[in-house]
Amino acid sequence: MTDTKKSQHGEWSSRFAFILAATGSAVGLGNIWKFPYITGENGGGAFVIIYLLCVLLIGIPIMMAETMLGRRSRQNPISTMITLADEAGADKNWHYLGWMGVAAGFLILSYYSVIAGWASAYVLKALTGSFFGADASAIKAIFDDFVASPVKLLFWHSLFMLATMLIVVRGVNTGLEKAVRFLMPSLFVLLILMVAYAMTTDSYDQGVKFLFTPDFSKLTGNGVLTAMGHAFFTLSLGMGAIMVYGSYLPKDVSISKTVFLIAGTDTVVALLAGVAIFPIVFASGLEPAAGPGLIFQTLPIAFGNMTGGWFFGVLFFVMLVFAALSSSISLIEPAVAWLVENKDMSREQACIWSGSITWLLGLGTIFSFNVWSEFKIFDRTIFQLLDYLTANLMLPIGGFCIAVFAGWIMKQQHTEHELDMPNALSYQTWQILTRYVAPAAVFLVFLHVVGVL
Numbered sequence: 001m002t003d004t005k006k007s008q009h010g011e012w013s014s015r016f017a018f019i020l021a022a023t024g025s026a027v028g029l030g031n032i033w034k035f036p037y038i039t040g041e042n043g044g045g046a047f048v049i050i051y052l053l054c055v056l057l058i059g060i061p062i063m064m065a066e067t068m069l070g071r072r073s074r075q076n077p078i079s080t081m082i083t084l085a086d087e088a089g090a091d092k093n094w095h096y097l098g099w100m101g102v103a104a105g106f107l108i109l110s111y112y113s114v115i116a117g118w119a120s121a122y123v124l125k126a127l128t129g130s131f132f133g134a135d136a137s138a139i140k141a142i143f144d145d146f147v148a149s150p151v152k153l154l155f156w157h158s159l160f161m162l163a164t165m166l167i168v169v170r171g172v173n174t175g176l177e178k179a180v181r182f183l184m185p186s187l188f189v190l191l192i193l194m195v196a197y198a199m200t201t202d203s204y205d206q207g208v209k210f211l212f213t214p215d216f217s218k219l220t221g222n223g224v225l226t227a228m229g230h231a232f233f234t235l236s237l238g239m240g241a242i243m244v245y246g247s248y249l250p251k252d253v254s255i256s257k258t259v260f261l262i263a264g265t266d267t268v269v270a271l272l273a274g275v276a277i278f279p280i281v282f283a284s285g286l287e288p289a290a291g292p293g294l295i296f297q298t299l300p301i302a303f304g305n306m307t308g309g310w311f312f313g314v315l316f317f318v319m320l321v322f323a324a325l326s327s328s329i330s331l332i333e334p335a336v337a338w339l340v341e342n343k344d345m346s347r348e349q350a351c352i353w354s355g356s357i358t359w360l361l362g363l364g365t366i367f368s369f370n371v372w373s374e375f376k377i378f379d380r381t382i383f384q385l386l387d388y389l390t391a392n393l394m395l396p397i398g399g400f401c402i403a404v405f406a407g408w409i410m411k412q413q414h415t416e417h418e419l420d421m422p423n424a425l426s427y428q429t430w431q432i433l434t435r436y437v438a439p440a441a442v443f444l445v446f447l448h449v450v451g452v453l
């Protein structure tokens with residue numbers, strides 16, 4: 001492996017471009033839509049603590065490992081695993097890890113795009129003043145009415161998939177980079193504004209207490225798994241998205257510093273979303289465990305009743321759609337990169353194929369909110385099953401394998417050289433976390449869920 005190797009898809013123009021893109025991938029619906037509702041479903045504070053611990057002890061070291069694998073091989077995740085296993089003299093079967101990642105990307109995007117479609121529809125609702133003066137029950141009725149219509153959901157899902165494919169067609173350093181450049185700072189400012197609004201409600205203290213005061217009696221084994229799975233989901237880990245972005249990363253960039261910055265930003269955005277949402281939940285007498293509709297049933301109440309609410313409402317949902325777009329492009333990029341590198345396809349063809357498959361898969365999620373809402377497998381709707389399968393199982397399993405590969409299979413001199421840590425202690429810490437702590441934690445959580453522990 002030479003140091004001059006470059007990806008055939010191009011390279012990020014700078015470290016900043018990679019940070020933007022990887023943060024764009026990490027920050028998305030996971031932070032603003034999913035984190036609040038799963039926190040609500042799992043009782044608050046204790047869940048948040050487990051999630052934070054998982055980000056720190058499992059997520060960050062694995063994110064470094066995943067970026068490193070991509071940068072070393074400069075190929076799509078499947079070919080990366082073939083090349084690096086070969087380099088380390090390891091079994092060829094490691095490439096199945098890449099395949100699982102591509103599969104997880106399709107499955108996640110299929111439902112991610114449906115929810116991003118909701119956010120897009122809410123841009124229009126905000127624009128037309130639907131929330132003006134509305135109370136909690138009126139806002140809930142708007143949401144229920146919307147998700148009951150397969151045609152509406154299909155329309156917005158199709159539109160979102162189309163937008164994703166149009167950006168991905170343009171390639172890494174034009175489409176992807178430009179799309180995220182202005183988004184992050186604006187989203188940040190808006191969230192702070194929402195927190196300021198939450199402070200004006202009577203329930204600010206109650207909301208903050210719910211988020212940060214742990215009550216471990218409220219946390220189940222499955223709650224712990226969901227918290228761990230979410231650490232992977234929110235950091236885009238375990239399926240090759242960060243690997244493929246790492247493959248476009250210039251050689252001289254410090255992986256560790258960059259990863260800390262990305263994971264830190266991602267976590268702050270999620271916590272801000274939580275602090276903005278829960279006071280509104282309590283102030284409006286809503287259920288924290290309302291499920292996937294939570295933000296769509298809470299934030300519009302704020303927009304409908306605050307000064308400047310029309311403007312902030314439109315802006316917020318526009319930002320949410322952009323945050324979702326900068327994540328969705330990373331969900332499909334591993335598959336597109338593989339098709340281009342191995343199936344001799346142009347980027348256009350690769351996008352049409354992968355986009356069409358994802359679009360079709362999305363129908364399952366659309367119908368699980370209306371016509372198939374009673375159809376359950378293992379007691380879950382199709383949407384719930386897809387979410388469980390990907391976030392709670394495939395991503396942690398993928399992350400586990402990445403940790404084992406980087407910690408045990410790759411030659412130490414290679415990982416040391418690639419990571420280029422500031423001192424020996426930081427490298428050793430990474431090594432201990434990747435070799436022992438992260439794999440053991442994933443394993444123990446799985447054992448706990450199946451009832452062995």
Ligand code: PFF
Binds near residue numbers: 027236241
């Ligand atoms: N991290 C994204 C979010 O929090 O919305 C979702 C995601 C993107 C998950 C890319 C996995 C992935 F590979």
